[in-house]
Amino acid sequence: MKKKNLYFLLIILLIINVSCKENSQNNLGKNTTNSIDSKVAELLSKMTLEEKIGQMNQYNGFWDVTGPKPSDGDAAKKYEHLKKGYVGSMLNVRGVKEVRAVQKIAVEETRLGIPLIIGFDVIHGYETLSPIPLAEAASWDLEAIKKSAQVAAKEAAAAGINWTFAPMVDISRDARWGRVMEGAGEDPYLGSKIATARVKGFQGDDLSSPETIAACAKHWAGYGFAEAGRDYNTVDVGTSTLNNIVFPPFKAAAEAGVKTFMNSFNELNGIPATGNSYLQRDILKDKWNYDGFVVSDWGSMNEMIAHGYAKDKKQAAELSIIAGSDMDMESYAYVDELANLVREGKVKESLIDDAVKRILKVKFELGLFDDPYKYCNEAIEKEVTGSQEIQEAVLDMAKKSIVLLKNENNLLPLKKEGQRIALIGALASDKNSPLGSWRIAAKDSTAVSVLEGLQKYSGNTITYSKGADLTLGKTEFAIELQINTTDKSGFTEAIQTAKNADVVVMVLGEHGFHTGEARSRADLGLPGVQQDLLEAIYKVNKNIVLVLNNGRPLTITWADAHVPAIVEAWQLGTQSGHAIAQVLYGDYNPSGKLPMTFPRSVGQIPIYYNYKNTGRPVLPAPNEVFWSHFTDESNTPLYPFGYGLSYTSFMYSNLIVNKVSEENVDVTFTLKNTGKVTGKEVVQLYIRDVLANVTRPVKELKGFEIVELKPNQEKTIHFNLTKDALGFFDNAGEFVLEPGEFKVFVGGSSQTVLESGFVMEAKNE
Numbered sequence: 001m002k003k004k005n006l007y008f009l010l011i012i013l014l015i016i017n018v019s020c021k022e023n024s025q026n027n028l029g030k031n032t033t034n035s036i037d038s039k040v041a042e043l044l045s046k047m048t049l050e051e052k053i054g055q056m057n058q059y060n061g062f063w064d065v066t067g068p069k070p071s072d073g074d075a076a077k078k079y080e081h082l083k084k085g086y087v088g089s090m091l092n093v094r095g096v097k098e099v100r101a102v103q104k105i106a107v108e109e110t111r112l113g114i115p116l117i118i119g120f121d122v123i124h125g126y127e128t129l130s131p132i133p134l135a136e137a138a139s140w141d142l143e144a145i146k147k148s149a150q151v152a153a154k155e156a157a158a159a160g161i162n163w164t165f166a167p168m169v170d171i172s173r174d175a176r177w178g179r180v181m182e183g184a185g186e187d188p189y190l191g192s193k194i195a196t197a198r199v200k201g202f203q204g205d206d207l208s209s210p211e212t213i214a215a216c217a218k219h220w221a222g223y224g225f226a227e228a229g230r231d232y233n234t235v236d237v238g239t240s241t242l243n244n245i246v247f248p249p250f251k252a253a254a255e256a257g258v259k260t261f262m263n264s265f266n267e268l269n270g271i272p273a274t275g276n277s278y279l280q281r282d283i284l285k286d287k288w289n290y291d292g293f294v295v296s297d298w299g300s301m302n303e304m305i306a307h308g309y310a311k312d313k314k315q316a317a318e319l320s321i322i323a324g325s326d327m328d329m330e331s332y333a334y335v336d337e338l339a340n341l342v343r344e345g346k347v348k349e350s351l352i353d354d355a356v357k358r359i360l361k362v363k364f365e366l367g368l369f370d371d372p373y374k375y376c377n378e379a380i381e382k383e384v385t386g387s388q389e390i391q392e393a394v395l396d397m398a399k400k401s402i403v404l405l406k407n408e409n410n411l412l413p414l415k416k417e418g419q420r421i422a423l424i425g426a427l428a429s430d431k432n433s434p435l436g437s438w439r440i441a442a443k444d445s446t447a448v449s450v451l452e453g454l455q456k457y458s459g460n461t462i463t464y465s466k467g468a469d470l471t472l473g474k475t476e477f478a479i480e481l482q483i484n485t486t487d488k489s490g491f492t493e494a495i496q497t498a499k500n501a502d503v504v505v506m507v508l509g510e511h512g513f514h515t516g517e518a519r520s521r522a523d524l525g526l527p528g529v530q531q532d533l534l535e536a537i538y539k540v541n542k543n544i545v546l547v548l549n550n551g552r553p554l555t556i557t558w559a560d561a562h563v564p565a566i567v568e569a570w571q572l573g574t575q576s577g578h579a580i581a582q583v584l585y586g587d588y589n590p591s592g593k594l595p596m597t598f599p600r601s602v603g604q605i606p607i608y609y610n611y612k613n614t615g616r617p618v619l620p621a622p623n624e625v626f627w628s629h630f631t632d633e634s635n636t637p638l639y640p641f642g643y644g645l646s647y648t649s650f651m652y653s654n655l656i657v658n659k660v661s662e663e664n665v666d667v668t669f670t671l672k673n674t675g676k677v678t679g680k681e682v683v684q685l686y687i688r689d690v691l692a693n694v695t696r697p698v699k700e701l702k703g704f705e706i707v708e709l710k711p712n713q714e715k716t717i718h719f720n721l722t723k724d725a726l727g728f729f730d731n732a733g734e735f736v737l738e739p740g741e742f743k744v745f746v747g748g749s750s751q752t753v754l755e756s757g758f759v760m761e762a763k764n765e
């Protein structure tokens with residue numbers, strides 16, 4: 001903790017000790033048996049305008065910072081506001097001691113004693129980290145993903161947190177955008193299922209349990225469609241994409257009962273999301289009848305000035321509240337301006353009341369009025385943090401997240417004995433990078449490295465040689481990462497090590513802080529001198545297993561053409577090295593499938609499996625130019641959505657499509673394990689609506705299942721397609737099911753292996 005921060009903590013603790021007074025009204029929850037709504041109404045009726053607006057104000061804590069740095073004077077102002085009850089929530093206050101300190105001010109020093117809701121970015125774990133969300137999505141394992149969110153909630157709740165700013169449910173088709181690491185990839189169906197799993201994992205069945213926390217679906221909306229993948233950039237998305245691709249995971253999160261939404265930094269079709277009534281009022285609160293609250297993103301109200309949408313902070317506050325933003329994160333817009341706007345008649349007090357009701361409701365549901373310190377128990381914090389249960393869950397998740405991209409000549413799995421293994425790459429021994437990007441509460445360098453993992457699981461001789469540094473100087477959440485682009489002085493030693501080895505394991509890719517917020521990249525190759533290192537090693541030993549650590553699809557076209565084995569291991573969190581070693585040695589048979597398309601080159605982006613056919617989809621005659629293509633690149637991806645290999649092989653056969661009735665179609669097929677070891681396959685079902693009033697994609701995922709089979713074992717798989725799967729949103733935003741021809745595809749990736757179809761008859765009116 002920095003000196004200045006320590007100073008603020010001391011001041012807070014000191015003042016609490018001298019001035020804590022009994023507050024007769026801080027047990028509002030206990031005295032009444034009414035429903036939460038009437039408790040909220042009762043409390044609201046006692047509040048002054050300023051106290052109400054206070055509930056809509058969220059401040060960053062005095063310690064960690066996850067946005068542009070606040071100015072020095074802000075700390076004193078925040079503290080004053082806390083004491084007056086002008087703060088409803090804080091973020092980045094963590095650990096029982098710190099949370100108790102600020103909660104005590106809210107509960108014991110303010111007139112009404114309304115507890116704070118404490119938010120934090122528990123994105124892929126709290127102190128113990130699970131794989132980055134994109135990696136988790138690669139498991140397609142909804143139970144494991146739910147469990148991962150559940151243990152993250154438990155560990156965070158034990159440290160005083162009661163609200164996570166997760167899940168991020170933004171669909172993105174652009175790997176240049178650094179935040180693809182934080183989502184579930186490119187597909188709205190998979191994204192919706194994962195959104196539901198994460199919400200249920202964080203919130204559980206009982207929000208008032210001290211082991212569950214409120215979740216937040218973010219960023220509403222369109223943030224993943226930033227132009228050129230440059231973070232915070234302009235978003236201009238058509239109606240059909242908005243309704244069918246962007247919205248569904250948010251809808252799924254809302255239906256799963258997510259307690260909050262966060263709006264986004266971007267403008268959407270000319271209107272910044274924070275001031276966007278269409279998004280927040282028309283769709284979310286009116287059409288979907290959503291009764292949780294919407295928090296702004298960090299400073300996004302004020303950013304409407306730079307967008308050219310609000311002339312000053314006051315107008316930003318006015319536009320935000322009218323548009324339906326309920327809580328202001330770090331703009332100081334509501335706390336400074338809203339009361340005057342109400343007095344001047346520019347903002348109706350009923351809008352404030354509605355926002356406050358939503359916020360108080362969540363606080364009641366969390367049980368904060370019954371016991372504001374329910375998340376503040378040092379003994380529990382000690383017992384839960386890093387517990388066995390959590391370590392096991394994140395290890396399980398990490399193994400399931402790994403995707404085998406290539407395995408020529410069965411180079412993998414590696415033998416456990418008698419092999420000389422050269423381990424090369426700065427990331428191979430890195431204990432910090434696997435923790436990923438959102439890991440503020442984690443202790444630095446606490447991940448298991450690949451080196452440690454390989455040593456633990458075998459008796460092989462492992463010789464490590466870094467080859468080259470990946471980064472230079474400090475690697476931190478809030479500062480730009482410096483990549484080594486020149487120093488190759490370690491190459492000679494690495495080449496020598498590789499020459500003397502039976503197999504070379506190279507761990508290459510992106511540092512954990514090379515992806516995430518504000519980490520857009522224009523080049524998606526291996527950063528720095530890693531490509532040169534790979535090629536130099538390849539010259540002396542071709543037996544290479546390339547283990548990728550990265551937070552987004554990369555253009556590893558050269559590696560795919562040359563290297564015999566490639567394992568996509570993302571940033572896997574605390575247990576990273578154990579999971580990778582278990583897969584490399586075959587103790588765990590990988591079953592992950594890519595949740596996002598890997599392009600061959602950046603020029604193909606946006607590239608995604610559920611594209612539209614266009615009017616000129618195929619080469620009409622040899623050498624003719626008039627079709628939709630590149631003159632210098634293929635249209636196909638390097639690895640398609642849904643792709644991933646196993647140490648065994650699977651065969652699909654007997655696809656039968658049977659119409660049970662209109663709007664209800666049965667699909668069955670047989671899956672057989674044709675290899676030598678037990679393995680899991682993520683079977684995938686896609687459809688195509690061939691003709692529609694709004695054109696439909698060439699394929700759309702509509703079902704998947706993880707099937708485990710022993711060698712030679714086979715199983716009949718069933719899927720049922722109903723209206724939800726067969727219909728789509730038209731350009732008026734209405735869900736429609738149009739009769740006509742449908743194709744059905746199944747396989748182990750979006751490049752499916754079996755195809756059939758059916759015709760849906762028009763209904764007689």
Ligand code: NOJ
Nearest residue numbers: 066067121165218297298
């Ligand atoms: C900005 C990010 O966009 C958002 O996702 C995050 O929750 C907040 N900062 C708080 O850290």
